[in-house]
Amino acid sequence: MSAARKRVAVVGVGTMGSQAAWRLAARGAEVVGYDRFAPGHDRSAAGGETRIFRSAHFEDTRYVPLLQHADVLWEQLQQETGRELRRLTGCLLMGSPEGQQMATVLDSIAEHGLDHDVLDAESLAKRFPQHRLDDGDAVVLDRRAGFIRPELTIQTAARRAEQLGAVIHRYTAVREIVPVANGVEIRTDAGSEHFDAAVVTPGPWVNDLLPDLPWQVDVRRVISAWFMSTAPDAWFGEERPAFIRTSPTHWYGLPSPDGVSVKLGLSQALHRLADDPNQLDRTVRPSELEIYRDLIGRYLPDLCPDPTRLAVYMEGYTESSRPLVGPLPGNENVILLAGFSGHGFKLSPAFGDIAADLALNGSSSQPIDFISTADRVAA
Ligand SMILES: Cc1cc2nc3c(=O)[nH]c(=O)nc-3n(C[C@H](O)[C@H](O)[C@H](O)COP(=O)(O)OP(=O)(O)OC[C@H]3O[C@@H](n4cnc5c(N)ncnc54)[C@H](O)[C@@H]3O)c2cc1C
Structure with a gap:
């Protein structure tokens, strides 16, 4: 055949x-x-309306050629259907350059010549005043990055x-x-x-x-949380990149397409197991929101820490990711x-x-x- x-x-x-x-x-x-x-x-x-697209990878530089193949196909699917599935608004990648994840980002940029800007604390404060850094944090703007509409x-x-x-x-x-x-x-x-x-x-x-299945896949319950900004010009001006940070945990955020809220999400380590995918617990407890309050207070002080929307999804995780x-x-x-x-x-x-x-x-x-x-x- x-x-x-x-x-x-x-x-x-x-x-x-x-x-x-x-x-x-x-x-x-x-x-x-x-x-x-x-x-x-x-x-x-x-x-949950958005997913981050980026060219650089935190986990392993071997994903970069696959991301480049995906990039071509994203364009092709948009052209074939006339739909805007992805918008390239950039993505800030931030964290300690001593950590493995930022080191992998910097390696993937160097190895593959990815389009990026390096920002010091002063230029970050000027261009993206909504973010606060920890001492010594490296900041890279991945330019061929942005959000996808899932x-x-x-x-x-x-x-x-x-x-x-x-x-x-x-x-x-x-x-x-x-x-x-x-x-x-x-x-x-x-x-x-x-x-x-x-x-x-x-x-x-x-x-x-x-x-x-001969391999272990842990299914985890993943929360997305949306917060309003008191400084919308910073988040929704001409430049509106998503961001991913590696400290104090791996977490990320995206200015929402609604033009008023910012969606935040946390890393795998903080998601509890979902025992039965047919019985997903979609109730988010106040205790699960404490970490968002803490991260907002330290790093994104213009966001109001009371979420306006919460949603719960599931994802399968392997041990090696x-x-x-x-x-x-x-x-x-x-x-x-x-x-x-x-x-x-x-x-x-x-x-x-x-x-x-x-x-x-x-x-x-x-x-x-x-x-x-x-x-x-x-x-
Ligand atoms: C909150 C959250 C944020 C994320 N953010 C990002 C991000 O910013 N960037 C990024 O790249 N990735 C992100 N991810 C990861 C990404 O969304 C997932 O890796 C991806 O969606 C997994 O796709 P999948 O096809 O495996 O699963 P799914 O998209 O869930 O598809 C599985 C499908 O199988 C169907 N199905 C299941 N069992 C059966 C059956 N027995 N018979 C028929 N149909 C069945 C289900 O109904 C479902 O439609 C995020 C994930 C989550 C949860």
Whole structure:
């Protein structure tokens, strides 16, 4: 059978699945997607209006070529659909240059010649007076960075896939993925369908759907919190970069598209486990807000520390923070993409493209050895 005629299932049409459906359909595959809800819903890892896109990486410089591939595909998806999915407003990366994360940022900028400005305390105070620094903090403005609209992106990629011939079954949970001769069978409450291959992108439901997964993916409950600014000109003037800071913990913020509020989020270490993705606790307790109050008081004093909006999502984290990308052991026809550990959205078009490579050709020319399932040690 030629690659162009392969029948491929996409299980979970969320962040990664919608992009995989687009890339597979663009290459002529016969694509059938399944989602337990519908593309663009807010009960999973995506939602909350914004995600940060950046060119430099805190975790590992090996992500930079994948970010560059994603960058090209972000532009392509916008051009094909006429939708503004991403706006390049820059992103301030801030923290102690002695720390591993800022060192990786500086390495990725140097190794790949990324477009950036270095700011000292004085120029930061002039250009971005809303921020306070700790002594000795380094500040870099990643210029090819900004925000992405997650709900719009997922719906747009899914619709583009449908325009290219994909069929998406909404409100249809996949119960089982069964390897069979020449492919894989997808079982839902409505019956089962045979495919040549399946791209499996269930996000926080990965352990539910694949209970025998040989790797550990911890599903965590992640809070987003929105705060009003008393100095909107600083946040919403001509320059309105997002920011990521590495101290006293890893945390980030984005001026919201509403033009009045700033969304803040915290690092993995501060998210508690979500025991059951079907019973996500969406209530945020006052004690969970103390850290925001503290960070605002120390670093963003113009924000009013009483949040105007709170939302709770889920995300799968691996121990190394590196996602799992590639075939399941012993089954080349089931391509897993999971465990994006809080940093997958910006890369999602690249991961969708890589999923299409793996499902249609069995390999990818993208540099994915470091995230591949192939050499991953089981938990
Ligand atoms: C609050 C928050 C902020 C973040 N900020 C950033 C950021 O600024 N930048 C960044 O790059 N990344 C960020 N991330 C990470 C990024 O959003 C995630 O890595 C990414 O969304 C994960 O995508 P996914 O496809 O694995 O999961 P999802 O987008 O959750 O998709 C999984 C889909 O599978 C479906 N599904 C599950 N089980 C089944 C089943 N059995 N049958 C059918 N369908 C099923 C679900 O309904 C869902 O639609 C953030 C994450 C969170 C939670």
